Amino acid sequence: MQLQLKIWHKMIIGIAIPSLIVLVGSIFTYEYLNDVKDRQEFVEIADDIKEDVLEIRRNEKNFFLYRNAEHRDNVYNAIFILKNTISSISQEIIEDIGQEDFSVLNESVQTYTDYIDELYESYREETKVTERVREEGRKLEDSVAKGRRAGGLTTSFVLNLRRLEKNYMFFRDKRSFLELHTALSELGDTAPGCTECISYKKAIGDLISAYSKSASVEKKLQVTGNRLEKIALKIARRERQKIKSFITVTNRFLLAAVALLCLLGPFFVYRTAKYIVTPINRLSEITKRIAAGDLNVRAPLKERDETYSLALSFNTMLDHLRERENQLIEKEKELYQSKKLASIGILTSGVAHELTNPLNNISMIAQTYTELYDKLSREDRLAFMNNVEKEAERIRDIVRDLLDFSKPKEKSFREADINTVVEKSLKLVQNMLDISNIETSVTLGSGIGRVFIDEHQIQQVLVNLITNAIQAMPGGGRLYIETGLSSDGEFVEIAIRDTGKGIPPEFLPHIFDPFFSTKGVEGTGLGMSVSYGIIKTHKGNIKVQSKVGEGSTFTVELPVYRGDAA
């Protein structure tokens, strides 16, 4: 079964789906932006870590340079700040940074701190050894100055040695080391038995090992420092990267939502509009057909929406309308019948009047005939009888018309060709036409279709019309008979035109009334009235155009037969 939705359901769906797209898009975007906000915090922390580590490294350099407690404490302070930052990191962020990296960070900080301690110790050792070297150096200097020369030891040699010692302390590089070393071995060679020389050399040896110890700790410290720096930079970079990709995803999401809306939005709106308009259009189509007079149409009961009940009431209305129409037709018939009855009332008095004259005439002729019988010649007697015959004829005419008017004859409708009917009717009046000095011109249209008629009745109408035309041209004239199609193609038209006296405008509304006649004893006034009734039962029309002194045209319209009994 097809889904049956009400119009407002369809409207809600049509509006809701695009709105839903917008809503879902907005919610996702909102969520994402919220995440970005949280991320921003991570980035800040990551930046803090980086800054803290760099600060440590800076202090580390100074410590390397000054090698004293003050600068060690500076490094400690910087480490303390970093530790504080690390301890302020929430579990959530730790997870985000990655447990592994976080452990490496922590570990590195600890190792670094240990190395700083170790290095400080080493520096202190250095200081002590340096003191000793200086002391031993002075002793050696003194002994040489006091002339206690051992071997070929000269003051200048010792002074040079002391210079190389200072150089080494200052530069701590390979070159100064080698120079010192060479000078020392020379010292050993030159003064093998010099005790001050041995102590001095020993002190220098201790200095070298203290220096190398510091150097190795410094190296380890730098390595750890580098690791610390690397990991801090990595964390900071990764957090930035994550934010970037978050924003990219949000961007894509928004774009997708907008694209979806652009694609589906118009589609849904169009579908909704169509859904709503289609049944309404269908109803409007039907209303048009009803307006054109077709009461047999019914609204289809397709959609089970609001138009369903509309279509239902529509159909009920149509049923009522048709019933009303039938009643009206019935009423019309009754009215026609009652009018006819009324006419019959008039008719009876009319008939009485109409018949009285010829009857009186006959009666008078009979009386006169009887009284004068002996005095009458044979011609006179024949003339009398002729008059009787005439009066009787008149009575017969009246009675015949009367019968035509009042007695509803059995109708026998058949398909027919109007031209044939016209020709047959003409034959019936040919004799009359011949003696009335009237020329006839007949134009029969070809291919005008067929009609569905009671042929006898239509002939009667045509004979009535032609008779009237003849009577309108007592001095002779022209009779035109034409057949053809109406301009809309719905009717077959038969026009009968005379060049007679015409009908005064004030009579025009009455010519179809029963007994309306301007012909005195010559007319019954029933011809037009009977004809009108016949044409109406054929669903046709009869129209008149007339001008006094010029003539009249009567046009009969009969519906073209289309193969159905309608």
Ligand SMILES: Nc1ncnc2c1ncn2[C@@H]1O[C@H](COP(=O)(O)OP(=O)(O)O)[C@@H](O)[C@H]1O
């Ligand atoms: N072709 C016509 N020309 C002039 N008048 C006409 C014509 N046809 C009808 N009439 C007028 O209409 C009246 C009624 O016609 P009808 O009903 O046939 O009665 P009747 O012919 O017996 O008088 C006529 O008396 C006449 O006045």
Ligand SMILES: [Mg+2]
């Ligand atoms: Mg007549």
